[in-house]
Structures are given as structure tokens and as C-alpha cells.
Amino acid sequence: MAPYAQVDESLRALAGKAEGFGRRAVxxxxxxxxxxxxxxxxxxxxxxxxxxxxxxxxxxxxVSGTLHLSSPLRVSSHKTIDGRGQRVKITGNGLQLSKCENVIVCNLEFEGGRGRDVDAVKIKPGSRHIWIDRCSLRDYDDGLIDITRESTDITISRCRFSMHNKVILIGADSKNIEDRCIKVTIHHCFFDGTRQRHPRVRFGKVHLYNNYTRNWGLYGLCASLESQILSQCNIYEAGEKKVVVKYVTEKAADTEEETCGSVRSEGDMFLSGAQPGLLPGGSAGCVFCATEFYPEWSMEPASEELMKALEAYTGWQAIPMPEETT
Known part of the structure; x- marks a missing residue:
């Protein structure tokens, strides 16, 4: 996976190496x-x-093994949770990133979160400069990753999502107009047979590239309420359900008009009868250009080779812990 050839050379080489909106996370x-x-x-x-x-x-x-959390684990600012070198599975509850900045979470497994409103990784409110990398996430009672309440500048990369219903929520609800600030990059992730929200977006700007979404149960992406989704060189392989993009209209708290979101697809691959989806009313709204926010990102054309790589190299990896260097 070319974007990160250097991040495992030494322990702290991860810092500041995310691509996209979370690139400043150290x-x-x-x-x-x-x-x-x-x-x-x-x-x-x-x-x-x-x-x-x-x-x-x-x-x-x-140590390796299962870490059962009886309550949400609050992560304070300026933390790296680095699972390289071991195999640690978090169950029972999840991580809560609340009013924090500069957090990296790398190479962990999340499975079997139980209870009302229990997410694997909950990012709210007002958190920023977050990077979630190489994690395997599945089977929680609520979401796998929720990004809401003015949390922004976040990258999710090389993660594997499976055995789940509501995968990634971006933007809480129509009342939280402050979520217009949200900016998230999701790249080189594998959504394997999950049901919905890959992601679901309200208000925010989301850049998706080189992801592989296969055999979704309801829809691929959901573009709601002023959201702007830039989808570049992703692979959408349909199962029984064919529609990739679901457009949902909602009314923001400070407006009278109901609106949905907008999606711009560039270089995406649609397999097994996958259909992009029809926009209500016909004309798409404005979608941002990634170059407005960052100068470059490592992207390759959607291909069969990319599919194989994402199947093999997403989620938790059996890699040694890098050496600490001065």
C-alpha cells in the first residue's frame, strides 16, 4: 500500500503521515x-x-489478547494508541474521543460492543486532527465510527469493516448545523458485506478514494442535508442491492427548504450491476475539490489489483512493533 511505505520504519514515523484532512495528527x-x-x-x-x-x-x-471495556474509554488529547507488534481486540465498549485533538489509533481490532449507543470509536464533540489507521471493526450494537458535533480534520485509512449494520455516521442530525465544519477523508478501506453508511453524511465534506465496498445490504453511500462527497477511484461491487448512492432530503434547523447532499464520482468502478443512484430533482449541487484543502494524495486507478490489495492489507496486520529511535 504505497501511501505508507515509511510509517513502520520507526515507532514514531506514523506521526503526521496521514493523508487528507487528518494529515496534521501527530x-x-x-x-x-x-x-x-x-x-x-x-x-x-x-x-x-x-x-x-x-x-x-x-x-x-x-501484551496481546482481549480487552473488555465495561464503559467507554475516554481518550485525552495528544495520544497515539499503537497496536503494532501485538494483537489486541477491544470488546464490550469502545473509544470516546471527546473535546480532544491530535489522536492516532493504529492496528487494533474492535468487536462485540454491547449496549445502547455503544460505538467502536465515537468522535464528538469538537475533536480534531484524528487518524484511525489499520483497524478491524465489526459487530457493535450501534455504529462503528461516529463523527459528529463539530469534530473535523479526520482521516480513516486502511480499515476493514465487516459483520455490521450502521458503519460510519458523519454529521449527527438536522439540528446540528455546526456540523457544516466537518471534513473527513476515508481511503484504502474495505467494507465487506456491511449493511449501510459507507458512510452516511450530513453537512460535512467527505473525500473517498481507493476504497472497496462489496455486497452492501441497503446502500453504499448516503448523501443527506448539504453534504458534499467526492468519490474518486473507488470500487463498488454490488450483491443483491444495486444502488450505490442513496439521497435523503432533510431540513436544517436554520432553513425552510429540504435538501439532500451531492456526490461527484470520478474514476469509480461499478461492478456486478452496481448503479450510481438517481438524484432527486435531477441536478447535482456543488462538491468541493480536494486541492482546495491539501495538495496531494496517493491514489491509483480502480482495478482488480487494487481490490486484491485491499482484501489483503486492510484492518489489523501482523506487523512487528517498530524500534524507537531518537
Missing amino acids: GGLYGPVYHVTTLADDGVGSLREGCSRPDPVWIVFD
Whole structure:
């Protein structure tokens, strides 16, 4: 996966290497390394203790196994949760990124979150400069990733989503007009047989490229309420359901007119009868150009080779923990 050839050369080489809107996320670059030595939910050497520290911390794991969270794990600003070198599965609950900035979450598994409103990764309110990379996420009672309430400048990359209904929500509801600030990049991800929300977007600007969405259960993307979705060189392979884009009209709290979102598709591949979807009323609204916000991104044409690569190299990876260098 070409965009990240260098990020595993040393422990902190991840910092600032995201593409897209989350590219300024440096995580715990300027803090000490914290070692998770127990899979206990709390206490000395636990992930929860490391995430709660007020100063920058680069968190690594000395143990593999299942970490059962009895309540949401609040992540404070300037943290890297780096699962390289081990295989850690988070269950029961998920991560909560609330009013924080500069957070990187890398190479973890999330599975089996239980309870009302339990998400794998909940990003709200007012969080920014976030990067979620190489995580496997499936089977939570609510969402897998929710980005709402003025959270912005976020990148989700090389993640694998499976066995789930509501995958990624961007923009809370029609009342939260402050979500017009939201900007998210999703790239090199694999959505495998999930039902809906790949993603669902209200208000925000979302750049999708080199993702593979296969055999969705309801729709591929949902463009609602002023959203702008730029879809470049993605692969949409239909199963029983053929429509890729669902357009939903809603009325923002400060307007009288109901509107849906807009999608611009460039270089996307539609397989097995996948249909882009019909826009209500016929004419598309304005969609941003990515170059307005960042100068470059690593994108290749949609192809069978890209499909195979995304099947093999998304989600948790059995890679060694890189060495710490000064």
C-alpha cells in the first residue's frame, strides 16, 4: 500500500503521515512511551490509565489478547494508541474521543460492543486532527465510527469493516448545523458485506478514494442535508442491492427548504450491476475539490489489483512493533 511505505520504519514515523484532512495528527509524538502491561479495564499499566494522562503519550502494548471495556474509554488529547507488534481486540465498549485533538489509533481490532449507543470509536464533540489507521471493526450494537458535533480534520485509512449494520455516521442530525465544519477523508478501506453508511453524511465534506465496498445490504453511500462527497477511484461491487448512492432530503434547523447532499464520482468502478443512484430533482449541487484543502494524495486507478490489495492489507496486520529511535 504505497501511501505508507515509511510509517513502520520507526515507532514514531506514523506521526503526521496521514493523508487528507487528518494529515496534521501527530498523536503522542512529543511524549514518552507508555507500555500497556495488562488487559485489565483500569489500573496501573492499563490502556485506560495511559489514555487518561493529561500530557502527550505514545502508547504501545506489551501484551496481546482481549480487552473488555465495561464503559467507554475516554481518550485525552495528544495520544497515539499503537497496536503494532501485538494483537489486541477491544470488546464490550469502545473509544470516546471527546473535546480532544491530535489522536492516532493504529492496528487494533474492535468487536462485540454491547449496549445502547455503544460505538467502536465515537468522535464528538469538537475533536480534531484524528487518524484511525489499520483497524478491524465489526459487530457493535450501534455504529462503528461516529463523527459528529463539530469534530473535523479526520482521516480513516486502511480499515476493514465487516459483520455490521450502521458503519460510519458523519454529521449527527438536522439540528446540528455546526456540523457544516466537518471534513473527513476515508481511503484504502474495505467494507465487506456491511449493511449501510459507507458512510452516511450530513453537512460535512467527505473525500473517498481507493476504497472497496462489496455486497452492501441497503446502500453504499448516503448523501443527506448539504453534504458534499467526492468519490474518486473507488470500487463498488454490488450483491443483491444495486444502488450505490442513496439521497435523503432533510431540513436544517436554520432553513425552510429540504435538501439532500451531492456526490461527484470520478474514476469509480461499478461492478456486478452496481448503479450510481438517481438524484432527486435531477441536478447535482456543488462538491468541493480536494486541492482546495491539501495538495496531494496517493491514489491509483480502480482495478482488480487494487481490490486484491485491499482484501489483503486492510484492518489489523501482523506487523512487528517498530524500534524507537531518537
